[in-house]
Amino acid sequence: MKHTLSVLVEDESGALSRIAGLFARRGFNIDSLAVGLAEAPGRSRLTMVVDGDDHTLQQMTKQLDKLVNVLQVLDLSTIPAVERELMLLKVSAPPQKRSAIFDLVQVFRAKVVDVADEALTLEVVGDPGKLVALEKLLAPYGILEIARTGKVALERASGVNTEMLKVSPSLGRLPT
The missing domain is CATH 3.30.70.260 (ACT domain)
Incomplete structure (x- = not known):
C-alpha cells in the first residue's frame, strides 16, 4: 500500500x-x-x-x-488530507492539432506556459490522479518531456474526507 x-x-x-x-x-x-x-x-x-x-x-x-x-x-x-502535485509537460503540437490540445488544457485547468512552432509546454496542478489522466489523454499527441514535483500534502484542518463527498450519478451521494 x-x-x-x-x-x-x-x-x-x-x-x-x-x-x-x-x-x-x-x-x-x-x-x-x-x-x-x-x-x-x-x-x-x-x-x-x-x-x-x-x-x-x-x-x-x-x-x-x-x-x-x-x-x-x-x-x-x-487521515483526511489535501494532496497536490505540479507537472510540467512538453507535448508535440503542430498547428493542426493545437486546438484539440487547448481544449484538453481548459478541461484540466492547465496553463500553457511556453509556445514553440511544434510544441507546447503545459503547467498543471492537482491531485496525482488528475495529472495521470491528462498525461494519458495527451500521449497520442506525443509527449516530449515531463517534470513532476512529487506530491505535497497537508492534513485537512476541516477534517472532511473528500473521498466521501464524491457523487454517484445514479445514487446521489455515495453511502458511507
Whole structure:
C-alpha cells in the first residue's frame, strides 16, 4: 500500500540525507519526495510517498521519530488530507492539432506556459490522479518531456474526507 508521510524537520545540513539513508538501509524505495520550507523559520517539511504494509510503515515511523532533526511524522494516508502535485509537460503540437490540445488544457485547468512552432509546454496542478489522466489523454499527441514535483500534502484542518463527498450519478451521494 502507498503511504504519504509528512515529516517536519529542523532545517539543518544533512537532515534529508539521514532520512533518505534510513529508508535506503532498510531496502525501502521512496516513490516521491518533495522538500520545502515549513511554516516556522528553521523548519522544513518533507512529503514522502513510500510503499509498504501498515506494520512496516509503523516501524519506519518509529525510526524516523528517533532521528535528532525530526520533529513530527504524520501518516497522511489514514487521515483526511489535501494532496497536490505540479507537472510540467512538453507535448508535440503542430498547428493542426493545437486546438484539440487547448481544449484538453481548459478541461484540466492547465496553463500553457511556453509556445514553440511544434510544441507546447503545459503547467498543471492537482491531485496525482488528475495529472495521470491528462498525461494519458495527451500521449497520442506525443509527449516530449515531463517534470513532476512529487506530491505535497497537508492534513485537512476541516477534517472532511473528500473521498466521501464524491457523487454517484445514479445514487446521489455515495453511502458511507
